Amino acid sequence: MSALVIDGLTVVFGAFRALDGLSLAVDPGEVRAVIGPNGAGKTTLLDAITGITRPKSGRIHLGDGLDLTKRSEAEIARAGVRRKFQKPSVFPALTVRENLSLGCGPGCPAATRSARLAAALSETGLEGRADVPAGALAHGEKQWLEIGMVLASEPRVILLDEPVAGLSDAETARTAEIIGTLRRPDRAILVIEHDMAFVEAVADRVTVLHEGRTLFEGGMAQARADARVIEVFLGR
Structure with missing residues (x-):
């Protein structure tokens, strides 16, 4: 059984089809990367999954069959779908522990809260920064x-929107290590990212979007060799 199923998803803004009958399935325990050129529909996909944007047609199902297209943003979050945005959304005046x-x-x-905080501090490597105000953290530490904060909610599906944007090489490598620790048999992770070396390091499979549709699905090594992917994305 898949952890997340996107079935025939179409999102329209005026005359523009941001997603055009998109279908994909993410397995439990999988890290799936969604890549593609700007305007391919990557952020729109995350917005649709989290209830920010409503599709014109199609369905988004969690593994238990819950249709997210019929739920509010709050209901989707309570069902176990959590998103990390591209720009860190933390509370700068609160400590790391308080944010968690x-x-x-x-x-x-x-x-339960105490156990989750301890786990989140350990998995992110922020134990030594627990009592530091979030505003004093480096950019990578804020990411x-x-x-x-996403982990502390014990999510079933984690959505990561460009988690290494603006990070140094060392911070990017550390983020890849962190994502490796997030794997669980009952959890799926969906990553949007432009750093292809990072994608290759963390993703089991990649889905390449182009004009709101799936252009390619498979391993990153195969994507690098695919003529269509090279033409519309990697060759740029």
Whole structure:
């Protein structure tokens, strides 16, 4: 059973089809990268999954059959779909620990909250920065903190929007290590990214979008050798 199924998804803005009958399935335990040129529909896909944008047609199902196209943003988040945005969305005046606590969400029991915070600090490598205000963190650390805030909610599906944008080579390598620790048999990870070396390091499979449709799906090595992918994306 797939963790996330996109079936015939079409999103239209005026006369522009941002997604045009897109279908894809992400397996539990998989890290899937979605790549492609600007305007291919990558961010629109994440917006549709999280309920920010409503499709004209098509369905988005979690593994248990829940249709996300019929749910609000809050309901989708409660169902276990969490997104890290391209620009880190952290609370600069609060400490790292306090930001992570907010990621747990309201109503989380104290013992559960404590365990989730410890796990998120460990998995992101921010244990030594737990009591530092988020505003004092380096850019890479803010990216990792927001990943930690997503983790603290115990998500079933993690959506990462350009997690290494603006990072140094060392920070990018560390982010790849962090994503490796996020793998779980009951969790799927969907990554949007332009750094192809990073994609090759973290993704099991890639989906290449072009004009709102799937151009290619498979391994990154095969994508690099595909004439269509080279023409519309990698060759640029």
